[in-house]
Amino acid sequence: MMPRASVLVVEDNDLERSITVETLREEGFAVEEAALGRRAVELLGSTRFDVVLTDLLMPGMSGEEVLDAVKATYPATQVVVITAHGTIDSAVKAMKNGAFYYLTKPTDRETLVMTIIKAAELANLRQENTLLLRRLEGKLEIEGIIGQDPAIVEVVKIVRKVAPSNSTVLVEGESGTGKEVIARAIHRLSPRAALPFVAINCSALPDNLIENELFGHERGSFTGATERKIGLIESADKSTLFLDEIADLGIGVQAKLLRVLQEKEVRRVGGNESFHVDIRLLAATNRNLADEVAEQRFREDLYYRVNVVTITLPPLRARRSDIPLLANHALNRFSHLAEGRVKEISREAMEVLLDYSWPGNVRQLESAIERALLLCEGERITPRDLPDEVRSRKLAARTGTRSDRFEIPPEGLNFENFERDLILQAMERADWVIAKAAKMLGMTYRTLQYRIDKFGLKRGESRVHATD
Ligand SMILES: Nc1ncnc2c1ncn2[C@@H]1O[C@H](COP(=O)(O)OP(=O)(O)OP(=O)(O)O)[C@@H](O)[C@H]1O
Ligand SMILES: [Mg+2]
Known part of the structure; x- marks a missing residue:
């Protein structure tokens, strides 16, 4: 009973x-x-x-x-x-x-x-x-966009305004801020909604494969092309094409894409026929595309084509009032992980969530809740269930660059690794724009360039210590 x-x-x-x-x-x-x-x-x-x-x-x-x-x-x-x-x-x-x-x-x-x-x-x-x-609270969500903070409400307004048109929209924002969520919402609120949203992540594949995906090919156009392949641009005809991480598109593919946008025609690789296409282009980037243009990694003419309307997504730390909403949303979304046993987030845990800087934004918040659901033993998520880096914000602040006087941690540090980490961190924050990172570090461009070469630093490298 x-x-x-x-x-x-x-x-x-x-x-x-x-x-x-x-x-x-x-x-x-x-x-x-x-x-x-x-x-x-x-x-x-x-x-x-x-x-x-x-x-x-x-x-x-x-x-x-x-x-x-x-x-x-x-x-x-x-x-x-x-x-x-x-x-x-x-x-x-x-x-x-x-x-x-x-x-x-x-x-x-x-x-x-x-x-x-x-x-x-x-x-x-x-x-x-x-x-x-x-x-x-779900009602505060418009087309899957959760938030009530003025910063996100403003974004939703722009989404509503631009969605019905055919204009190209560039969605900018740090990683995990919800760029894809926004792109999908624009599609869903547009007259093209009845057709599928076609998305491709430009950083996921090497240039030649991206080109093949986008443009397709004719049979026999290269060794191994045993069948004709319809590209994504063609299949997005009368619908929306979403180019995620557009900054990572190789220069060669950029030129071809530009031609499609100008002529509204696409030609398959190895084909000599062009097909008319009516696509609505949406693009996203977690880098500043203008900087990419300045550093000659992105074609200026394509930039102007893509950047008709720009929506800049605020990082989560700039819309903290949405943290409880998003955290509860994630709790509901992943509640099956704890067989529905975990009902809420304790006040203490929520305070910890509200206090943290969330460099990985909504995505990071979601995975923190997902993990907490797996660890939680009672009916409420407590601070104990949250990841260390989220709880030990103060520790991170101590080694951060903001304090005037840097304190060597009691366990000591390896100076070489530390210098490398700091440079990597600055470069990440500067989206790999050397001039910007140099300013952040109080170094000249040449000094920083020299050090980057010395450590052989490249995009995507991981740091030895997590200082962010
Ligand atoms: N406003 C929001 N409302 C609801 N969920 C959101 C919101 N913003 C982000 N999310 C969720 O956060 C996660 C990351 O969102 P999304 O993939 O759109 O981010 P992104 O900016 O494209 O990230 P990345 O740069 O890592 O590709 C998804 O699970 C998404 O559902
Ligand atoms: Mg994305």
Whole structure:
């Protein structure tokens, strides 16, 4: 049989506690007990109860403090206080502070049971309410874009405005900020929505394969081309073509793409016929395309074609108010990982999430929640379930470049590795624009260039120490 409700009994007097616990068990409740307020709070750290029944006067932590702890962690849980005759004042005060009801000692069985039943009913209603609210929060999502922070609301406005047109849109933003989410939303809100969204990641394949994917080929156009292949550009006809990581497109392919955009025609590799195509182009980059043009890695003429409307996605740290929404969304999305057992993120854990800088943005937040769901043993995610780097933000700040005086960590450091890491970090932040990174490090262009060569640094290399 399903227990009626779960109750935590907090009472320092052993005899009274065991009588109450016994009574409630006989009545079909699932009961846990604590002789001290501190123990109660510990139990609350891992389990959600429908009702907490607590004595007011106890050595150490008082019943009022237990009440505060419950309200802070589980607003839906109802607290019933028990008080000895003559201390009604404090019971009334407890009710003002959010207790459901108070009982005076000695309590008769019927009153006790009825009060607990009523409290449990209210707890369940409140719980359902929070679930409903959480579902309502989904309403803050437009076409899969979650957020209410002014920075993202502004983005959504632009999305709505440009979606119906045919204009090319460039989505810029750090990695994991939701560039693909935005591109898909534009497609879905456009007249082309009925046809499939065609996407290709330009950094995933070498140039010749990208070209083959985009343009297709005729049979026999090269050894191994035993069949004709229709390219993505052709298959995106009358629909949307999304070029992800467009900055990584090789210069040769850039020229061919430019021709498609200018002439609205595509020719398969090895073919001598051109086909008219009507595509709407969307592109994304996590680098600054203007810088890429300045460093001659991206064709200027193509840049002007692509950059008709630019949507710049804010990094997560610039829209912190969305962290709880996104974290709860991820919790729902991955709840199956814990068989639906984990219901919420504790306030402490949420504070940790709100405090962190999220260099990997929404994607990193999602994987932190995903991991927490796998580690979490109770019904709530606690700071313990979060990755070290998220929890030890302060540690990272200590080795960061922002502090005026750098402190050597107690465990010491390898100077060579440290220098290499700092340079790599600066280059990553500067999107590999040497001039920018040099400024960040207070070095001349030539000095930095020399060091990059000395360490043989390349894009995508990992650091020895994580200093970000
Ligand atoms: N506003 C948002 N609402 C809901 N989910 C989001 C939002 N932004 C990002 N996400 C989620 O975060 C993850 C990363 O998003 P996406 O792949 O669009 O980012 P990206 O900017 O393309 O990242 P990358 O540069 O790494 O390719 C996805 O799982 C996506 O669903
Ligand atoms: Mg992406």
